Amino acid sequence: MRGATVLWALLRRSRDLKVTRLRAIRRQMDSDARDFEIALDDLTDHLAQTQFDVGENEDLRAHGKVVEALEMLVRLYPREAERTLNTAALALLKLRVQSESWLDEIQRIVDAARTLANDGVELSLAATTEIDRLFTQALLAATSSPSGFPKAWQAVLWRSSEHAPLGRLVRWLERGAQQRKGDRRRTSTQRRCGDGNQFHSSRCRKCLAWNRPRLDSRESDAPRST
Secondary structure (H helix, E strand, O other), rough: OHHHHHHHHHOOOOOOEEEHHHHHHHHHHHHOOOOOOOOOOHHHHHHHHEEEEOOOOOOEEEEEHHHHHHHHHHHHHHHHHHHHHHHHHHHHHHHHHHOOOHHHHHHHHHHHHHHHHOOOOOOHHHHHHHHHHHHHHHHHHHHHHHHHHHHHHHHHHOOOOOHHHOOOOOOOHOOOOOOOOOOOOOOOOOOOOOOOOOOOOOOOOOOOHHHHHHHHHHHOOOOOOO
């Protein structure tokens, strides 16, 4: 079950992963939690015979049906999946100290945990705090990289927690400030638009036609200069 959770989290969405990196993750997880047994190597070797595509560089890729089956198994045991994902996240954070190349696997774990959010699965505060710090550092470091900045921006936008100040700022810039209850009252000019828009807009021809008579009447009522 634990090995299935790690494989599903790292190989979903047709992603590749080298066998050597998978083994490094398993060793770090074993080192961090000695009472946490995970038969990751055995399960990987078994599935690699028939269910995984193995490239020349030992890149693993799971078939779509295999990923779906692994996800069904993971959702049957959400509490075990939560513990496994948290253990994997903490292990990857330690590997990230040794090499910056582990950020991609960390993002996969975050994505997997968010996919299981409706099942009550979430990463621990210790893990999310450190992950938020990594995303913040990556975005600040990418400010001088035109190619790397959009990817770092998207990582903060979609993967940072609600506790991250930079994450809240990025989401506000992308989506606007969240409306509080009672702030959605319309003014007299915010009437429904017949063109499908939520409110009347200067970009809508029907809105312009709706506003034209009112503007004309105001001009006719205004005192004319002699």
